[in-house]
Amino acid sequence: MEKIIVRGGHKLSGTVKVEGAKNSVLPVIAATLLASKGKSVIRDVPTLSDVYTINEVLRHLNCQVKFENNTVTVDASEELFVEAPFEYVRKMRASVLVMGSLLARTGKARVALPGGCAIGSRPIDQHLKGFEAMGAVVRVENGFIEAEVTKRLKGAKIYLDFPSVGATENIMMAAALAEGTTVLENSAKEPEIVDLANLINAMGGKVVGAGTETIRIEGVEELHGADHTIIPDRIEAGTFMVAAAITGGDVFVQGAVPEHMSSLIAKLKEMGVQITEEDNGVRVVGPEKLKAVDIKTMPHPGFPTDMQSQMMALLLKAEGTSMITETVFENRFMHVEEFRRMNVNIKIEGRSVIMNGPADIQGAEVAATDLRAAAALILAGLVGEGYTRVTELKHLDRGYVNFHGKLASLGADIIRVKEEAEVSEASSEKMITDINA
Ligand SMILES: CC(=O)N[C@H]1[C@@H](OP(=O)(O)OP(=O)(O)OC[C@H]2O[C@@H](n3ccc(=O)[nH]c3=O)[C@H](O)[C@@H]2O)O[C@H](CO)[C@@H](O)[C@@H]1O
């Protein structure tokens, strides 16, 4: 098992470059299934375990997929298979995003039931409601969801009960090849939705209104491959902005798009963090003292749930009482228990947590409970007294490329080692002196 070891107390400075967005690339690769002609070339693809998983899903569905130099090339022109088995869906819930494209292309899709995960039960009823409205018959049998349509999907008017990101994406993909027009109301407005719509349009599709709450998709007979570059990852960018802020550092986050992060920028400014929008990125300067604020996660453009745990790390160091309310997922506070090992006092009250800072964070052995929790624990470790050792890095690798390496390049005292070879594999000169302290 691997672990990341971080020793707190270093201000970060320098430039860090943001990767392509994980939450964009997964639906975009799923959408390449829609192309019955030509190859799709997807650029700025991060080397994340989730990307390898979605590529495997496509290969399993009879596509040819190449991944080199941050570019994924997909040829989906052969007849497609229709089943995404449990082994992939278990690894990554976003595998369910192939369902809309498969159903539209082949008239059938079989996807293993995704089940819950550490952050909540995560049902997909809104995805299925959309497919049914377009004429599909949906069954759940033997642990699989099966959707089938006798002829072609038909455009429909669909209202989502909640602006679900995945449901908006899956329905958009299905509607792209349906007969007639689909109007999707109360759709998600995340930048990743706009990125997916841009790809579908580049493939010959007709999607308007992505990024607003009403999306109109006029179905076309056929789509072709396209060349598309993924937008920068606003959550990775936000995580490095918090890293700069928490250490009182000065970091340029290259590639960060401020318009994608207005709620985060507003909250960081309220806390006293200096943020300057520059050409091709944002510069973040952390203050001597951080101010406490309250945060409520919401669908975009509200505060992103995917930044909730990282903000919790930052608010632990703020002066005064802060409250975070999580409204998107019902169980996204698993990291609180791990933070408590670091000598901090966090109270959970229903869907909110309350903190009274600044905390005297102490290094500890902690385990990542999910992807963003992994990042948050490392962020806390950057300002902890002594060493923090973070395990369960499979979560981190789903969403961050070389996280420890990027932090080290900004001056953090951090290494990644095999657990049993903690000392011999340590590469940091600074840390190796008393790594077992
Ligand atoms: C790969 C990807 O892009 N993942 C992101 C996507 O996940 P994902 O697409 O799964 O998130 P959704 O927006 O669909 O889910 C938000 C909430 O709606 C509920 N829900 C969703 C669909 C449904 O049919 N029924 C239902 O009840 C979910 O359980 C959850 O409580 O958006 C989330 C919310 O911004 C982010 O945290 C994830 O990082």
Ligand SMILES: C=C(OP(=O)(O)O)C(=O)O
């Ligand atoms: C929850 C997340 O991702 P996923 O939906 O892929 O689990 C995330 O990116 O924080």
